Amino acid sequence: MTSRPRTLIAVLVLVGITVSLQQTFVIPLLPHLPTLLHTTPANASWAVTATLIAGAVSIPIVGRLADLWGKRRILLACLAFLIAGSAMTALSASLGWFVAGRALQGIAAGVVSLGISLLRDHLAPHRLASATSVMSTSLGVGASLGIPLSAFLAQYADWRLLFWTAGGLAALAGVLVLLVVPGRSRPPGGRFDPLGALMFSSALVCLFLAVSKGGTWGWTGGVTLGLFAGAAALLVLFGAWELRTAQPLIDLRVSRRPQVLLTNAASLVFGFSMLISSLVFTQLLQMPTAAGYGFSESMFVAGLLQAPGGVCMIAMSPVSAMITVRFGPRAALMAGASVVVCGYGFAALLHTELWQLLVCSALVGSGIGLAYGAMPSLIMSAVPVNQTAAANSLNNLCRSLGTTTASAVTGLLLATMSTTVSGHVVPSRTAFTTVLLTAASAALLALVIAAFIPRRRPATTAGPLLATPTAVQRHEPRPTP
Incomplete structure (x- = not known):
């Protein structure tokens, strides 16, 4: 156990926020990339696609390598890729180099899972629930705060500063990891x-x-x-x-356990629901008032109004831990899904005033904070200690697939359900309402899935959060050579 638990938690949360920031940094810049990189809008979209694909490929591999070679070592390698990718993107003058840099940044997508696994290794059991809640929500917090920060830099400074900022934060995080995060002298080993x-x-x-x-x-x-x-x-x-x-690479016998399988399914659906508020509200706020439902706000103001959701995620992390300790992580996940359903249901009915959007953003952020804080506890209480990083990485991958699907579905609905305002084709009010109702339905589905997660994992007496290493390994079938 570490002698500086609070410092360890703070450093790993900073790492998680740093990596999640780069996933949304590019969103306000997308409309300007065709001009900046002398390309078409369709080609410019690879700036997002390359990061998503690189992250999806790296997440399970990074998780498995961390279990084999040491989590701290792989965490530092991920941060090195993020620094290199940020520098390449900042220096790029063509689409090819820009996309290559974004792909390198995407390799770092698995650090939140590594952070959760490191917390399990180095914290006392009574600290673990609150620490993993904060670490898990750092993914959403960084995404929420990244949009206003990148919008401000893109609107009032040179766009390359976005990526120099990302690289600088990653370098700082790497130094802090070297100073604070303990490393194992002997990694557990094994075969990839x-x-x-x-x-x-x-x-x-x-x-x-x-x-x-x-x-x-x-x-x-x-x-x-x-x-x-x-x-x-x-x-x-x-x-x-x-x-x-x-x-x-992935132990399917462990992954098909009901608690793991249903948690990953809920994570996929919940990831779909999480991203929609950012996608919809950012566009809705920048819509012209002539449409009758727009706000004509600047890119920076539209991004700034995403910040309350991130603040609520942070605020709900200790609440999620409290619910997890008292009632179990299943209850926290169900509570979070219920709050998100209410938030999107409210926005589907009322989205013509700024305060209404702020209320929805706060509710969705609160629900995400409750739910994301519970998912690691559900996963870790059902898997062996030597598979912690790989299991959390698979859960992270499910969330990533959900957010990618949300982006595709939202874009499709907003593009196909359009109207003409002042000679410009824009999404109709019905399109925004439909997307918000779709998000509410996804959160409701996550709630239903979570209801079927076993209340307690059988064959353990270690409590609802985590089984002891010996208890988990005792029930783990040995692979046949």
Whole structure:
């Protein structure tokens, strides 16, 4: 156990926020990228797609390598990729270099999972619930705060400063990790599964390409359908291989336990619901007032109004921990989903005044803080200690797939349900209402899924949060050589 638990928590949360910031830094810049990089809007969208795909591929691999070679070592490697990617993006003068830099940044997407795993290794059990709650919500906090920060820098300073800022924060985080985070002298060791990693990575590339670019290529087009089919075939092959290999990339026997499987399913649906408030409100606030439902606010003001959601996420982290300790993480997840349903339901009915959008943002942020704080506890109480990083990474991957799907579905609905205002084609009021109702439905589905998560994991007496290492490993089947 570490002698400086508060410092360790603060440093790892800073790392999580730093990495999640870079995922939203580019959003306010997207409309200007075609001009800045001399390309088309369709090609400029690869600035987001490249990061999503690189993150999806790296998350499970990073988690497994961390369990094998040491979490601190892999965490520092991820931060090094983030620094290199930020510098490459800031110095780029063409789309190719810009996209390459964004892909390098995406490799760091798994650090929140690593942070949660490090907390499990180095904190006393009574501190773990609150610490993992804060660490888990750092993903949402960084995303919420990244939009106003990047909008301010993009509007009032040079756009390259965005990425120099991201690189500087990553460098600072790396120094603090070296100084504060303990490292194991002997990593647990084991064997990496390169064939499993290749098959799973290929499946994820196909899946994320189809989801993120399906709206551009056509959802019924041959390329999109072929990518979906390829992803399905590769996942089937991957599953068959993982069940036969002694040291798999992802232990499917553990992943199919009801508590893990249902938590990951809820995370996927919840990730879909989480992102929609940022996507919808940012556009709605910048809509012209001539439309009758817009606010004609600047890019910076539209981004600034996302900040209350991030503040509420932070505020709800200790509440999530309290509910987890007293009633179990399942109750905290269900409470969070219920609050998000109320937030989006309210916004679907009332979104014509700024205070109404702020209320929704606060409710959604509060619900995310409650739910995200509970997910690591649900996962870690059902997996062996030596699979903590890999299991949390898979949960993080499910969230990422949900947010990517949300971006694609939101873009499709806003584009197809449009109207003309002052000679410009813009999303209609019905489009915004439909997207908000879709988000509420997704949160409601997450609530239903969470209701079926077992109240307590069987065969353990270690309490609702975490089983002891020996208790978990005692019930873990040994792989056949």
